[in-house]
Amino acid sequence: MAEISMRQAISDALREEMLRDEKVFILGEEVGVWGGTYAVTKGFYEEFGEKRIKDTPISEAAIVAAGIGAALVGLRPVAELMTINFAFVAMDHIVNEAPKLHTMFGGQFKIPLVIRAPGGGGRQLGATHSQTPDAVFAHFPGLKVVSPGTPADAKGLLKSAIRDDNPVLFLEHAAMYQVKGNVPEDDFTEPIGVSKVQREGSDVTIVSYCRGLQLAMQAAQQLAGEGIEAEVVDLRTLRPLDMGPVLESFKKTNRAVIVEEGWMSYGVGAEVSARLYEEAFDYADAPIKRVAQKEVPLPYNRALEQSALPQVENVLAAVKEVL
Amino acid sequence: MKTEIRNDRAERKTTDKPAAALNKKDHLELYHQMVLIRRIEERAAALYQEGFIGGFLHLYIGQEAVSTGLISMRRPEDRVITAYRDHGVAINCGISAKQVMAELLGKETGISKGRGGSMHMADVSKNYWGGHAIVGAHIPIAAGMAMGDQYQGNKGVTICMFGDGAVNIGFFHEGLNLSKAWKLPVLWVCENNHYGMGTSVERATGLKEIQQRAEGYGIPHSRLEDGMDILKVREAAEDALEHVRSGKGPYFLEIVTYRYQGHSIGDPQRYRKKEEVTQWEKTDPIGIYSHTLTAEKIANKNELARIEEAVDREVEEAVDFAKTSPEPRLDTLFDYVYSGDNKNG
Numbered sequence: 001m002a003e004i005s006m007r008q009a010i011s012d013a014l015r016e017e018m019l020r021d022e023k024v025f026i027l028g029e030e031v032g033v034w035g036g037t038y039a040v041t042k043g044f045y046e047e048f049g050e051k052r053i054k055d056t057p058i059s060e061a062a063i064v065a066a067g068i069g070a071a072l073v074g075l076r077p078v079a080e081l082m083t084i085n086f087a088f089v090a091m092d093h094i095v096n097e098a099p100k101l102h103t104m105f106g107g108q109f110k111i112p113l114v115i116r117a118p119g120g121g122g123r124q125l126g127a128t129h130s131q132t133p134d135a136v137f138a139h140f141p142g143l144k145v146v147s148p149g150t151p152a153d154a155k156g157l158l159k160s161a162i163r164d165d166n167p168v169l170f171l172e173h174a175a176m177y178q179v180k181g182n183v184p185e186d187d188f189t190e191p192i193g194v195s196k197v198q199r200e201g202s203d204v205t206i207v208s209y210c211r212g213l214q215l216a217m218q219a220a221q222q223l224a225g226e227g228i229e230a231e232v233v234d235l236r237t238l239r240p241l242d243m244g245p246v247l248e249s250f251k252k253t254n255r256a257v258i259v260e261e262g263w264m265s266y267g268v269g270a271e272v273s274a275r276l277y278e279e280a281f282d283y284a285d286a287p288i289k290r291v292a293q294k295e296v297p298l299p300y301n302r303a304l305e306q307s308a309l310p311q312v313e314n315v316l317a318a319v320k321e322v323l
Numbered sequence: 324m325k326t327e328i329r330n331d332r333a334e335r336k337t338t339d340k341p342a343a344a345l346n347k348k349d350h351l352e353l354y355h356q357m358v359l360i361r362r363i364e365e366r367a368a369a370l371y372q373e374g375f376i377g378g379f380l381h382l383y384i385g386q387e388a389v390s391t392g393l394i395s396m397r398r399p400e401d402r403v404i405t406a407y408r409d410h411g412v413a414i415n416c417g418i419s420a421k422q423v424m425a426e427l428l429g430k431e432t433g434i435s436k437g438r439g440g441s442m443h444m445a446d447v448s449k450n451y452w453g454g455h456a457i458v459g460a461h462i463p464i465a466a467g468m469a470m471g472d473q474y475q476g477n478k479g480v481t482i483c484m485f486g487d488g489a490v491n492i493g494f495f496h497e498g499l500n501l502s503k504a505w506k507l508p509v510l511w512v513c514e515n516n517h518y519g520m521g522t523s524v525e526r527a528t529g530l531k532e533i534q535q536r537a538e539g540y541g542i543p544h545s546r547l548e549d550g551m552d553i554l555k556v557r558e559a560a561e562d563a564l565e566h567v568r569s570g571k572g573p574y575f576l577e578i579v580t581y582r583y584q585g586h587s588i589g590d591p592q593r594y595r596k597k598e599e600v601t602q603w604e605k606t607d608p609i610g611i612y613s614h615t616l617t618a619e620k621i622a623n624k625n626e627l628a629r630i631e632e633a634v635d636r637e638v639e640e641a642v643d644f645a646k647t648s649p650e651p652r653l654d655t656l657f658d659y660v661y662s663g664d665n666k667n668g
Contacts, residue, residue: 106659141660
């Protein structure tokens, strides 16, 4: 084990997969000469050259579409979108082409494409650059949507995504690249579509992923000081969604809080709580609570922005309500 | 139903360039393909009215010379990708009439196993990549395919076909720009049939000729005015493909043609006059080819008639095959959602 940052873990995964397989290459805006807008691909251009680190024009539809085309003819592209907010101008290719082509032609096509994109708020970037629209993408069958909350999961899941024969949207959080964690040093992968208990507890279940996982873990630590043991389940993959560990935990604690950074309406919390009610209604000792972003386009002003984003205090308050 | 193939331009002289230098057998095979496209689509239109075919049905009738001529110039390593008016392209790429008809009827034996329908026919084994229904969306995908070939050192050109209606959407811009920036081996072929659905080229863009678009991307281009003459299409395709094969990057070829039927089944065609269609029907691409073949004494009328009769049988066999083929089993609903493990959460 070595303690490394999320940035390093993602960078290592990309580099190791590129060394492992000639068919893996990266394309996106400023991934090469610049070194990556979040420095994830720093040094790659020098190491792998122009052929495998492709700087593109500011042309998101072409980035994703070219990734699809290259994947169709046998490569394993990793397409980087500078932020998930730019995915909307490539929406057709992300939700209407990549997830459809395999099924629509009777299984003839394979699309081993990874689309990496950081998202999330809290950096005063204004409404158009601060979103967490994960649930939007998780709506589409045919696409896999992964969003890790720890460096080890980021590395293991990204390696799985690159080796997967299906299109995978890999959602990172722009404010989490500095987060550190222990990561195995050998060549390992984490399975896509498998939720994971990140902290055991018996009093309440907190379900989350990505940035929400950080909030959940911090809240659990504070609750432990008050004698409340929270179990934290990390979804890690939004589609296909693995409800197994969530249901198991809920049947044990009988109380659940779901934490996400995106807006509450039609969100991940809505999906998870609906499934809990559908599949484990009799186990509920209290109404399930959701913690999410307030339903506004995120403002620039720091205090306003922070008041709209979910905070540890919101998680603590929700837990108190269900206990 | 089955229409008469007219040719009122008996005086016209066709090309005598190398692309026309085919042996008799090849000529007759191309004639066979064009007649097959015509007849299979006429039959499909009838089957649609009878309720055997659902969804959209975009007929290629009138444009047969474009795809047949273009694809006859490709090599096996050249990839073909097109838009939703794809039945003809499918036939030209070697998909059988049976597989096309079965797909139209949504059967398990269809080329896309009944999952795609009229707009989504592909056969990877024949290097034919579909059949794409979102206008222009396949254009940057084609750029990616060409990039994949460039990356892997494969020979071959990606031939990407689209209609005049696709040149005003962003995908077109992004795809063409990327193809030139990366010097990709792709041939862009715009089939200008004068209408994007019901909106004429003049009402949709300020350009007189669509090939002018290529100028803005620094892509060499040309325009074939007579896309109804298969031999002229072959000649234009030969030059365009030669440009791309020589490693000079993308090329843009506009081919002027005309669609005799509506945009899709059920188009009232309020956007054009009947006389306009009649005028174009006088330059029927099959009629033109038929005249060339007989006037040049490559084949006689009896030989062409035998091909037409053979096509009639081929179409009827395809219809029988499609009608008697099994429906996809309902328990296969989740097949092919994902490659490998079909777990769908």
